[in-house]
Structure formats: structure tokens, C-alpha cells
Amino acid sequence: MKNKTFLLSLPLLTVLWLFACHKDPQQPPKPDPCPWPKITTEGLNTFGCKINGREWVPCVDFYGLAVGNRPIDCRLTESDGSNFLGLDTDYDVAFSDTIVSLGIGLKPLKEGAINFDDLEFVSFKFRLLYNGGLSSKEWYTLDVNNPRYFEIVRLDTAANIIAAKFNFSLVSEDKMDTLHFSEGRFDIKYYPQ
Numbered sequence: 001m002k003n004k005t006f007l008l009s010l011p012l013l014t015v016l017w018l019f020a021c022h023k024d025p026q027q028p029p030k031p032d033p034c035p036w037p038k039i040t041t042e043g044l045n046t047f048g049c050k051i052n053g054r055e056w057v058p059c060v061d062f063y064g065l066a067v068g069n070r071p072i073d074c075r076l077t078e079s080d081g082s083n084f085l086g087l088d089t090d091y092d093v094a095f096s097d098t099i100v101s102l103g104i105g106l107k108p109l110k111e112g113a114i115n116f117d118d119l120e121f122v123s124f125k126f127r128l129l130y131n132g133g134l135s136s137k138e139w140y141t142l143d144v145n146n147p148r149y150f151e152i153v154r155l156d157t158a159a160n161i162i163a164a165k166f167n168f169s170l171v172s173e174d175k176m177d178t179l180h181f182s183e184g185r186f187d188i189k190y191y192p193q
Helices: 002-021 062-066
Strands: 046-051 054-056 072-077 084-092 099-107 121-130 135-142 149-156 161-172 178-189
Touching (some): 072 178
Antiparallel strands (some): 072 084, 161 178
């Protein structure tokens, strides 16, 4: 009886031994194509913020890059001395029916903390396109009941670099919900205009 039990359990023991002894070597994890950025000021073309506590980084996949889309597009108008910032970021991945974009427009700019009341122009817009672009939702009204902070850490018009940290909240167009943008940072080589 013992031999019969041993013979019946032999295939199971063999399979367990094979799994235990011949494990596949651990493959190193693939690098995130759009990793969470550190706070830097060297013009590394990074952008990141938390939206309601979840990390969000603009990203365009290989297909998007092939057709000329960029995850971050930043312009700074210097010619008239106004230093108008136009910053557009996108998360657009092929085979997904959702596109997310965030736009920031500020005028004028200078290094240091920005007082929103002193700005001539302020624009923040977060847009969500879904159902293959058939449906959308937008948040573009600054929530004055929540703290807002925007600091230009570096504005280098010789090297065309702008770096900043920010926090703000936006209310949806239907006034039904609020998005909180926190721990925001960008470090960008901009296009002078």
C-alpha cells in the first residue's frame, strides 16, 4: 500500500521539484515610459502632479510620437516683455478611448511665488475625452475656497528653461465636482515666441 501511495504521489512531487528548481530568472522591470518626475530645474522636460491624490504624468505613446504629438508643449512669449506662459500636457495612448489634457496659461511671469490677484491673465483647464472622443468633461474654474499656490522656481530666458511647483483646485463646468492638483512640478525647455 505504501508503494502504491508513493507511486501515485511521484508525479506531483516531480512537478513541484521542477517548479522549485527551475524558476525563470527574474526579468528586470521595464522602465516606466512616463515616470513620476523629481523636482528639478535643468530643463529636463518633465511634468507631474497628483490629481485627487493619484499621480498623473503626461504621456504619449510611440504611435503618438510618430504622428507628431508631444506629451508636453510649452511656449513662452518673451518678445513683448509680458512673459506669457502657455503650457499644454496630454495623456494619449493608442488603443485607449480616453484622452486627458491639462492646460495652463499665466501672464505675466517672474521667478518666485505668484500672487494670482496680480496676474493679468490666468487659465487652467483640465479636459477628459472618453467614449472614443464622443463624450467629454471639463474643469476650468479655479476653486477659490481651496488653497492655490504657484511658484516659478526658475525662469531662464537665455537657456529657455522654466521650472515651477504648484497646487490648485478646479471645479467642473457643471459645478458637480472638484479636482485637486497637488505636488505639481514641471521642468521644461520652452519654445520662445
